Amino acid sequence: MIAKVEPLTPARTLRGPFDYRLGDDLPGVNVGSMLVVPFGPRRLLGVVVDLAEESELPPERLAEPLRALEADVPAALVRLGLWLAREYCSAPARGLALVLPPGTGTGSGQPLRPRSSLHATLTDAGREALAGGLPGLGERQQAAVRALGGGPLAAAPLTRLAGCGHATLRALERRGLVTLDRTADPSRRPRLEQVGAMAGPAPEPTPDQSAALAAVEARMDAGVPGDPLLLQGVTGSGKTEVYLRAVAAALERGRSAIVLVPEIALTPQTAGRFVERFGDAVAIVHSRLAPRERYDEWWRMRRGEARVCVGPRSAIFAPFDDLGLIVVDEEHDASYKQEGDPRYDARVVAERRAAEEGAVLLSGSATPRPESIVRHERLRLDSRVDRRGLPPVELVGMLGSSGALHERTRDALDDVRRRGEKAIVLLNRRGWSNFLSCRVCGNVWDCPDCDVTLVLHRAAGEIACHHCGHSEPVPPACGECGSASVARHGAGTEQLERELEELMSPLPVFRLDADVTAAGGSGAVLRAFDAADAGVLVGTQMVAKGHDFPAVTLAVVLDADATLRFPDFRAEERTFALVAQLAGRSGRGERGGRVIVQALDPSARALRHAAEHDADGFAAGEIERRRAFGYPPFGNLVRAVCSSEDPGPELAAAEALRERVAAAGMPVLGPAPLFRRRGRFRAQLVIRSPERTPAIDAVRAAVEEVAAMKEHAAAAFAVDVDPQ
Numbered sequence: 208m209i210a211k212v213e214p215l216t217p218a219r220t221l222r223g224p225f226d227y228r229l230g231d232d233l234p235g236v237n238v239g240s241m242l243v244v245p246f247g248p249r250r251l252l253g254v255v256v257d258l259a260e261e262s263e264l265p266p267e268r269l270a271e272p273l274r275a276l277e278a279d280v281p282a283a284l285v286r287l288g289l290w291l292a293r294e295y296c297s298a299p300a301r302g303l304a305l306v307l308p309p310g311t312g313t314g315s316g317q318p319l320r321p322r323s324s325l326h327a328t329l330t331d332a333g334r335e336a337l338a339g340g341l342p343g344l345g346e347r348q349q350a351a352v353r354a355l356g357g358g359p360l361a362a363a364p365l366t367r368l369a370g371c372g373h374a375t376l377r378a379l380e381r382r383g384l385v386t387l388d389r390t391a392d393p394s395r396r397p398r399l400e401q402v403g404a405m406a407g408p409a410p411e412p413t414p415d416q417s418a419a420l421a422a423v424e425a426r427m428d429a430g431v432p433g434d435p436l437l438l439q440g441v442t443g444s445g446k447t448e449v450y451l452r453a454v455a456a457a458l459e460r461g462r463s464a465i466v467l468v469p470e471i472a473l474t475p476q477t478a479g480r481f482v483e484r485f486g487d488a489v490a491i492v493h494s495r496l497a498p499r500e501r502y503d504e505w506w507r508m509r510r511g512e513a514r515v516c517v518g519p520r521s522a523i524f525a526p527f528d529d530l531g532l533i534v535v536d537e538e539h540d541a542s543y544k545q546e547g548d549p550r551y552d553a554r555v556v557a558e559r560r561a562a563e564e565g566a567v568l569l570s571g572s573a574t575p576r577p578e579s580i581v582r583h584e585r586l587r588l589d590s591r592v593d594r595r596g597l598p599p600v601e602l603v604g605m606l607g608s609s610g611a612l613h614e615r616t617r618d619a620l621d622d623v624r625r626r627g628e629k630a631i632v633l634l635n636r637r638g639w640s641n642f643l644s645c646r647v648c649g650n651v652w653d654c655p656d657c658d659v660t661l662v663l664h665r666a667a668g669e670i671a672c673h674h675c676g677h678s679e680p681v682p683p684a685c686g687e688c689g690s691a692s693v694a695r696h697g698a699g700t701e702q703l704e705r706e707l708e709e710l711m712s713p714l715p716v717f718r719l720d721a722d723v724t725a726a727g728g729s730g731a732v733l734r735a736f737d738a739a740d741a742g743v744l745v746g747t748q749m750v751a752k753g754h755d756f757p758a759v760t761l762a763v764v765l766d767a768d769a770t771l772r773f774p775d776f777r778a779e780e781r782t783f784a785l786v787a788q789l790a791g792r793s794g795r796g797e798r799g800g801r802v803i804v805q806a807l808d809p810s811a812r813a814l815r816h817a818a819e820h821d822a823d824g825f826a827a828g829e830i831e832r833r834r835a836f837g838y839p840p841f842g843n844l845v846r847a848v849c850s851s852e853d854p855g856p857e858l859a860a861a862e863a864l865r866e867r868v869a870a871a872g873m874p875v876l877g878p879a880p881l882f883r884r885r886g887r888f889r890a891q892l893v894i895r896s897p898e899r900t901p902a903i904d905a906v907r908a909a910v911e912e913v914a915a916m917k918e919h920a921a922a923a924f925a926v927d928v929d930p931q
């Protein structure tokens with residue numbers, strides 16, 4: 208047999224697969240096996256992507272693999288990884304790295320070994336021998352069997368009890384008296400930080416929930432998964448309960464399930480409900496896990512000890528080979544798109560994986576994307592479980608008013624203060640001030656590496672770039688004219704926090720934004736806000752995620768149309784979702800609640816619909832607009848960005864790409880210059896085509912051709928399919 212092996216090296220020039228002859232000493236090699244193979248003078252780690260009877264190479268040129276690793280991945284995942292690499296114009300090794308055990312494929316070569324503990328159990332023969340007085344056994348063997356009479360034991364305590372070593376246990380195994388098996392150490396399970404109220408036992412489903420669940424189960428039983436399902440329901444309408452029951456339905460049918468959630472650190476409640484319902488059958492994977500923990504969770508899934516994987520986008524690669532269900536919670540969330548290569552969208556990958564493996568795909572949101580509304584079959588939960596209405600939303604125009612907070616907002620916050628309640632205030636801009644300028648000469652402090660202004664972070668005593676991480680101490684004087692008179696423009700969360708501390712005293716104010724998260728404090732902030740009797744949570748969009756704080760009676764969005772001013776066709780959708788999601792945070796308790804939305808132009812379509820909790824009305828208009836302009840889901844976008852250290856090559860490369868893509872018959876916009884970032888000049892092309900695969904293929908072919916040309920050697924290329 209011949210194994211076709213794709214080497215796991217990020218070197219783009221080394222494109223497999225390469226053929227290796229399988230000798231008798233490596234039985235059981237299959238698609239998904241991981242092999243260490245000789246490659247010239249080197250040794251490489253590779254994945255078997257195919258098996259064949261024969262090779263086109265002459266036998267004397269075929270080498271044999273050196274050894275096989277203990278870990279392997281299901282064949283379907285190998286196909287998924289290779290598909291992903293093509294779909295997102297990346298290298299096969301990078302696509303495969305996503306589906307392999309954590310820690311492999313990163314170039315470091317040697318993967319971790321599973322940390323598992325050896326457990327010993329008496330066999331029937333062992334019990335008989337014990338009853339018969341253990342004839343023919345040595346002293347230590349006898350002691351070990353006796354110790355096991357009370358039930359299975361891990362090797363460590365057993366060897367201590369019996370005063371024996373592992374060799375004794377293996378001898379007993381050879382005699383058929385004891386079985387030894389490896390299980391992951393349960394004490395190593397990652398713990399979830401608890402935030403907020405945990406759900407009690409499973410409630411009786413409402414008629415709407417039952418209907419949604421029946422649709423999911425019908426799909427499972429039909430044998431063919433059919434179109435993906437979209438569960439639309441406002442926050443508190445019981446979507447998570449439907450997910451929980453859908454997972455139970457998959458498990459009852461002997462299948463595994465994946466539950467994708469946005470960033471776990473921000474929404475531990477949801478993950479916690481799965482652990483609470485399914486216990487050890489749940490594996491939690493997220494970015495905060497140590498490599499060791501990730502690896503252990505991977506093995507629990509691979510061995511079938513964990514049947515449910517809950518996690519952010521990478522959880523879509525959970526190594527199940529009997530997948531029955533994929534849930535995508537908060538399917539509108541931008542975190543499902545990966546920013547680095549390969550720039551995959553976990554929602555698209557979920558669709559592919561569900562279709563290939565016969566699993567049901569169930570996405571859900573209060574504010575689903577037009578893409579899902581158009582292409583999925585919709586299920587609805589139309590009211591909150593507790594029958595409470597959604598809170599009234601007041602739109603407040605800020606033209607002519609100075610300061611961050613409008614009069615009405617101040618009054619509403621003051622009510623919260625006097626009554627000792629809770630409020631959430633959202634401002635999607637971190638730091639203290641947007642930028643600094645010299646009052647004398649007008650000099651503005653810019654990032655040396657990007658064409659953007661530096662943002663003042665007062666607590667840290669620095670001005671920082673939000674695009675590259677560059678930071679420098681707050682300048683004492685203007686570098687151009689020496690004036691010490693510096694103006695600060697705009698307000699961010701840091702400044703707002705200070706203002707609210709004064710306004711709301713003695714209520715505590717908690718801040719949640721990327722600066723806090725970077726310090727590892729998001730969980731602590733959320734717990735503190737939850738535990739406080741009263742207070743204010745202020746922060747960026749993170750505060751609008753799915754937290755459930757019953758005591759919140761006021762939610763405020765500042766500068767709600769800031770996101771609308773972005774030159775992005777998703778700007779309206781984002782703004783609508785942000786306001787609607789935040790509105791869902793208010794009034795979850797008995798005291799009801801209100802929502803205030805401050806904007807320069809409160810008549811904007813996204814804001815008006817959000818104020819009326821009119822997701823359908825917003826979606827209808829949005830879908831028409833998308834149809835008219837050929838935007839997703841009525842067209843496909845592929846973005847190519849060329850960059851270079853000096854100005855010029857990036858534009859020339861983009862122009863060369865444009866010619867080729869246009870010659871392939873694809874409609875292409877650009878090249879358009881982008882602002883300089885991380886010291887690199889950039890230009891972008893956008894391909895907008897009704898046909899998906901031909902568009903991707905045309906861009907890939909053009910990039911491969913131009914990237915190989917000497918005259919464009921100074922340019923680097925990045926392709927983003929379905930850019931966000």
Ligand code: ADP
Nearest residue numbers: 406410411412413442443444445446447448592
């Ligand atoms: P969503 O995910 O749509 O925000 P959840 O599933 O979290 O909604 O439900 C909101 C609250 O209602 C939770 O506290 C949940 O335990 C409770 N709940 C959900 N379904 C029911 C039900 N059928 N009966 C009673 N309470 C329910």
Ligand code: ZN
Nearest residue numbers: 645648685688
């Ligand atoms: Zn100056």
Ligand code: ZN
Nearest residue numbers: 654657672675
């Ligand atoms: Zn910068």
